[in-house]
Amino acid sequence: MPSQMQVKTIVVALDGSDHAYKALDFAADLAEKYSARLIALNVLSEQPLNDEERHFAVTEYHVEEFSKLDASSLMDVRGDPRVVAGMLVKQYSNAESKMRQAVCERLMSEARARAKSRGIENLETLFEEGDPATNILATAKDKNADLIILGSRGLSDLKGLLMGSVSHKVSQLAECTCITVK
16 A cells, blocks of 8 residues: 655745746645645846846836936946946846845745635745756755645746756756646
8 A cells, every 4th residue: 555645844936927826826725735834935046137027027016126227327427438337237236136036025925925815824935046946956955845846837938948947957856746837
């Protein structure tokens, strides 16, 4: 007789996509059923925002960090054009970082509300920076997860399809059971 799977800890990866929210709902239902600890993870990529991510941040979360960029004030700076360019790059990167943080905070706030509506009172939320697949796998290992749940498609662009999706990498390399939700 096969033994029944023990589910004590579930890691769910979130990026704000529809598939990720379906994964969260499924993970919350399983966590409720098995009285398991549920951990929601969002990985802040170190890559520049692609067009879909930027559009998502502005339209879904109304993040206005990019509208605060003031390139016109830099045009009044006299001197070496490389200094002006450096100032603009710094201002842009700070805005992008703030925008990513704002999106993560709103994403996790919504995740808490969705989990609570499914009976999960204590959703542990984590933010990591770097490669999403690597961080999902490391978090699952660090938290001794029995199960990883993630969406089949995130907010990535065509590059993600060509380079291999996060869900594919995670499912191939995970040491625990991995469920991909469509």
